[in-house]
Amino acid sequence: MRLAAKSVGWAAGSRRIVQEVSLEIAPGETFGLIGPNGSGKSTLLRLLAGLLARPFGAVLLDGDPLTSLSRRDIAQQIAVVEQIAETSEALSVRDVVELGRTPWLSALAPFGAQDRVIVAESLAAVDMADMAGHSWATLSGGERQRVQIARALAQRPRLMMLDEPTNHLDIHHQLSLLRLVGDLPVTVVMALHDLNQAMRCDRLGVMEAGRLVACGPPEDVLTTARLASIFRVRATRLRDPADDATVFRFQCLEE
Amino acid sequence: MTDAAAPSGFRRSFGLWVTQGPAVLILAILAGVVIGETPLPLSTVAAVFANRLWDAGLILDPIDAGIIWSYRLPRTLVAAGCGAGLALSGVVLQALVRNALADPYLLGVSAGAGAGAVAVTILGVGGGLLGISGGAFIGATLSFVVVAALARAAGGGSAQLVLAGIAGSQLFNALTSFLIAKSANAEQARGIMFWLLGNLSGVRWPDVMLAAPVAIIGFLICLWFARAMDAFSFGVSSAASLGVPVRQVQIVLIGAVTLMTATMVSLVGSIGFVGLVIPHAMRFIVGPRHARLVPASALAGAVFLIAADIASRMLIPGQVVPIGVVTALVGAPGFAMILVHSRRRL
Ligand SMILES: Nc1ncnc2c1ncn2[C@@H]1O[C@H](COP(=O)(O)OP(=O)(O)O)[C@@H](O)[C@H]1O
Ligand SMILES: [Mg+2]
Numbered sequence: 001m002r003l004a005a006k007s008v009g010w011a012a013g014s015r016r017i018v019q020e021v022s023l024e025i026a027p028g029e030t031f032g033l034i035g036p037n038g039s040g041k042s043t044l045l046r047l048l049a050g051l052l053a054r055p056f057g058a059v060l061l062d063g064d065p066l067t068s069l070s071r072r073d074i075a076q077q078i079a080v081v082e083q084i085a086e087t088s089e090a091l092s093v094r095d096v097v098e099l100g101r102t103p104w105l106s107a108l109a110p111f112g113a114q115d116r117v118i119v120a121e122s123l124a125a126v127d128m129a130d131m132a133g134h135s136w137a138t139l140s141g142g143e144r145q146r147v148q149i150a151r152a153l154a155q156r157p158r159l160m161m162l163d164e165p166t167n168h169l170d171i172h173h174q175l176s177l178l179r180l181v182g183d184l185p186v187t188v189v190m191a192l193h194d195l196n197q198a199m200r201c202d203r204l205g206v207m208e209a210g211r212l213v214a215c216g217p218p219e220d221v222l223t224t225a226r227l228a229s230i231f232r233v234r235a236t237r238l239r240d241p242a243d244d245a246t247v248f249r250f251q252c253l254e255e
Numbered sequence: 256m257t258d259a260a261a262p263s264g265f266r267r268s269f270g271l272w273v274t275q276g277p278a279v280l281i282l283a284i285l286a287g288v289v290i291g292e293t294p295l296p297l298s299t300v301a302a303v304f305a306n307r308l309w310d311a312g313l314i315l316d317p318i319d320a321g322i323i324w325s326y327r328l329p330r331t332l333v334a335a336g337c338g339a340g341l342a343l344s345g346v347v348l349q350a351l352v353r354n355a356l357a358d359p360y361l362l363g364v365s366a367g368a369g370a371g372a373v374a375v376t377i378l379g380v381g382g383g384l385l386g387i388s389g390g391a392f393i394g395a396t397l398s399f400v401v402v403a404a405l406a407r408a409a410g411g412g413s414a415q416l417v418l419a420g421i422a423g424s425q426l427f428n429a430l431t432s433f434l435i436a437k438s439a440n441a442e443q444a445r446g447i448m449f450w451l452l453g454n455l456s457g458v459r460w461p462d463v464m465l466a467a468p469v470a471i472i473g474f475l476i477c478l479w480f481a482r483a484m485d486a487f488s489f490g491v492s493s494a495a496s497l498g499v500p501v502r503q504v505q506i507v508l509i510g511a512v513t514l515m516t517a518t519m520v521s522l523v524g525s526i527g528f529v530g531l532v533i534p535h536a537m538r539f540i541v542g543p544r545h546a547r548l549v550p551a552s553a554l555a556g557a558v559f560l561i562a563a564d565i566a567s568r569m570l571i572p573g574q575v576v577p578i579g580v581v582t583a584l585v586g587a588p589g590f591a592m593i594l595v596h597s598r599r600r601l
Binding site: 046049051070071072073074075076078079080082085086087088089090091095096099100102103105107155 | 479485488489500544
């Protein structure tokens with residue numbers, strides 16, 4: 001599953017939100033998108049999933065432009081977890097996860113035993129099996145996030161797009177989610193704002209004011225100079241003696 | 256809502272609808288035929304059916320037979336079709352607009368259909384080629400376009416759509432009043448006002464031949480798109496990312512709503528609250544999933560309107576209360592209850 005963006009962009013009216021982004025995501029890779037608030041990460045993710053009207057450029061899925069595929073074909077390959085998910089329907093947790101099977105069902109292939117197994121596995125993967133019967137409306141922000149991820153897993157996609165998936169999660173669930181996502185046999189593209197978590201991605205893309213200004217392995221991308229200019233922080237690299245991993249400590253530059 | 260035993264529970268409840276839904280509907284239709292100013296025993300009803308359907312040749316009072324076959328039965332069947340059609344329209348609009356207040360009455364579709372029908376009756380728009388139903392259909396489509404365009408210009412949210420719907424209703428109702436004041440004589444005006452409030456007195460078999468197929472086709476379309484409507488729970492963009500061809504689904508479903516609303520309004524006038532109250536009441540009973548909500552709402556809408564029609568005939572002896580008045584008398588308190596129960600959902 002190879003996803004390629006060829007100078008994609010998007011404008012809201014006359015305002016350019018994302019401009020001239022080209023990148024290629026390799027099969028099985030975990031790709032992180034970082035950048036300050038409002039730099040266009042969410043918009044770029046939606047562009048890559050083909051969810052925005054009137055895009056510039058082209059997104060190719062295994063060589064085929066997204067615009068030539070049906071929504072159903074795309075949804076069988078790409079699952080999206082947006083930053084916010086809200087509903088006014090009184091859905092249960094299981095109802096929400098079952099939505100993930102939508103692209104695989106039709107009048108001739110109704111929801112069946114295999115779908116039930118997939119839904120149960122997806123719930124278990126995010127540690128929500130016990131809460132399957134709970135009402136979505138009563139969940140905490142972190143639980144909702146995990147349910148949406150279970151919904152995306154139930155889609156059995158080859159590529160998952162996650163927009164700040166660790167938002168609202170407590171530290172245990174942040175780490176276990178990142179491990180889960182990293183262990184999945186699928187390609188992952190996710191927007192992250194915790195730069196230490198971003199260090200665990202295979203490659204990072206850095207967004208600034210709607211442009212992709214850097215792209216590569218985390219150690220190459222997260223230079224002290226770049227962290228100062230884009231994120232406006234002074235970063236100190238530290239080494240964790242336990243596993244020799246690099247961690248950052250940040251201080252605000254404007255102090 | 257689903258519980259731990261969801262799969263088998265789902266099968267069971269779905270099976271219940273399939274087997275008992277038609278039975279409940281038939282009972283309601285029988286009640287509509289039996290109950291009236293002259294109550295007629297079931298045996299007479301059975302004899303009329305036997306004569307009509309199998310040429311049984313039983314001896315009957317021709318007046319009783321006429322009341323049953325030419326008057327009460329078509330009237331009850333049209334009430335069932337209208338109730339199902341209006342309730343389904345509410346289900347679809349609430350799913351697509353993601354607003355608990357969406358229904359054909361509030362979004363101005365009923366008002367547009369009424370204005371179209373009045374334009375055809377009074378002004379003779381269409382030169383006799385457009386029947387009342389045609390006029391109502393064009394009026395309904397036009398009002399939907401006007402309301403959708405206004406909502407879009409106002410920012411495109413679902414709250415904007417409801418506000419635009421209120422503006423559209425006012426506009427088309429004003430148009431109807433204007434047409435009546437300008438062109439109708441007193442007799443016509445009285446008749447039209449009565450019809451607009453909802454009235455099944457004039458209903459005959461040809462009306463059944465219109466209402467029944469439209470209700471059945473609308474029902475099948477809604478059932479076909481049940482899963483797609485579920486996918487709209489988290490919004491249009493989420494539906495698209497779940498593989499739903501959003502634009503096509505919207506066009507087909509809005510087309511079905513327009514067809515159902517226009518047909519029903521052209522037949523019986525504009526009846527409020529069915530599209531609003533029935534789907535919400537059914538959500539409390541069968542939950543929000545459309546595979547169950549669609550059949551439940553169709554059935555409950557049909558039964559509700561049959562009951563409302565019986566009430567409209569029986570409330571004041573010797574006089575017919577417009578059915579829209581009955582549905583409003585029941586619907587307004589029902590709506591108040593929904594408001595209280597679902598504060599967060601609006
Ligand atoms: N539909 C839209 N209309 C107008 N402006 C938008 C729209 N979507 C996003 N924006 C603007 O584009 C910028 C980038 O947004 P976003 O992609 O959400 O950034 P990020 O996810 O990196 O925080 C923001 O300034 C936001 O206000
Ligand atoms: Mg964002």
